[in-house]
Amino acid sequence: MRLALATCSELPDGVEEEQPLARLLGADFRRWDDPAVDWAAYDRVVVRSTWDYTLRAAEFLRWCTAVGAERLRNSPALIAWNADKRYLSELSCPTVPTVFLAPGEEVPELAGEVVVKPSVSGGARDTGLFSPATHELAHTLIERIHADGRTALVQPYMAAVGERGESALVFLAGELSHVLHKKAVLAPDEVAPTLGADGPALSMLDEDLVTPGECTAAQLSLAQAVLREVSGRFGTPLYARVDMVEGPAGEPLLIELEAIEPRLYLHLAAGAAERFAAAIEAC
Numbered sequence: 001m002r003l004a005l006a007t008c009s010e011l012p013d014g015v016e017e018e019q020p021l022a023r024l025l026g027a028d029f030r031r032w033d034d035p036a037v038d039w040a041a042y043d044r045v046v047v048r049s050t051w052d053y054t055l056r057a058a059e060f061l062r063w064c065t066a067v068g069a070e071r072l073r074n075s076p077a078l079i080a081w082n083a084d085k086r087y088l089s090e091l092s093c094p095t096v097p098t099v100f101l102a103p104g105e106e107v108p109e110l111a112g113e114v115v116v117k118p119s120v121s122g123g124a125r126d127t128g129l130f131s132p133a134t135h136e137l138a139h140t141l142i143e144r145i146h147a148d149g150r151t152a153l154v155q156p157y158m159a160a161v162g163e164r165g166e167s168a169l170v171f172l173a174g175e176l177s178h179v180l181h182k183k184a185v186l187a188p189d190e191v192a193p194t195l196g197a198d199g200p201a202l203s204m205l206d207e208d209l210v211t212p213g214e215c216t217a218a219q220l221s222l223a224q225a226v227l228r229e230v231s232g233r234f235g236t237p238l239y240a241r242v243d244m245v246e247g248p249a250g251e252p253l254l255i256e257l258e259a260i261e262p263r264l265y266l267h268l269a270a271g272a273a274e275r276f277a278a279a280i281e282a283c
Helices: 016-025 053-067 076-082 085-090 132-147 159-164 217-234 272-282
Strands: 003-007 028-031 044-049 099-101 114-118 128-130 152-156 166-172 175-182 210-212 239-246 252-258
Touching: 003 016, 016 272, 053 076, 076 217, 085 252, 114 132, 128 132, 132 152, 159 239, 166 217, 166 252, 166 272, 175 272, 217 239, 217 252
Parallel strands: 003 028, 003 044
Antiparallel strands: 099 152, 114 128, 114 152, 166 175, 166 239, 175 210, 239 252
16 A cells, blocks of 8 residues: 655655654655645555645645545545534534634624634634733734634633643544643733744744643543544544543533644654554555
8 A cells, every 4th residue: 555644845754753653654755735746646645744734724625625535534524624613513512612703793792711713723823812901902813813804713711721731632543542631822811922924833832732641531431422423424533633621610621623634742652653554554
């Protein structure tokens, strides 16, 4: 089987942590937007570090469709659905309460600490955390998102994030592979500073941002429910990262399902690269 791991122009050789995966598979790293690549020459194309896709989402989704459902993993249909965070409104599982504001829609009165972000985004770009004293900055960010024709999300800030961070459960071929802990990335009362105009939030580059973690039975149950619901619609994802936070009563809440190009931090879990390689070979 001939395999390609799709990446982007800034990472022509993929991310360092996935190079062992490529060696296990004998796979090639290929830039998703390289016109010279013959994608039909590959039996499987696995989307990995295509981290610039949110800046060119329509073009990226056209590429997914062109590569085709037979060879692209995850599937083009799942990727298209997952590319816009409005998918949160379609899930039946407990999620962080979210208000979606399309351009031209009236912004409701904000209350308490809120997080604002675009519905299509990555790396915490154009994302901010605002207290009641800085709600005017939240409105300014919403206006900036709307000015580009994008939908804005407004969510209440879950205080437990600042205290205990987030949990992420990584699934490979529908089975739990490993659990990660992610510390808070947003500082209060500002839009997250980024690496250049189109880069990720600087806090996303912290070496200790993500560490090995553990999950509770309630977290695992929620993650499995999310995967069942998604699998029922799109088939079992080859890979998925289920990100969750703790709600006001200590309950787990889904904050994001990452099924396009999430970092899986394979190097933080013994055997994870081998499990992923086996899942790819069997898909």
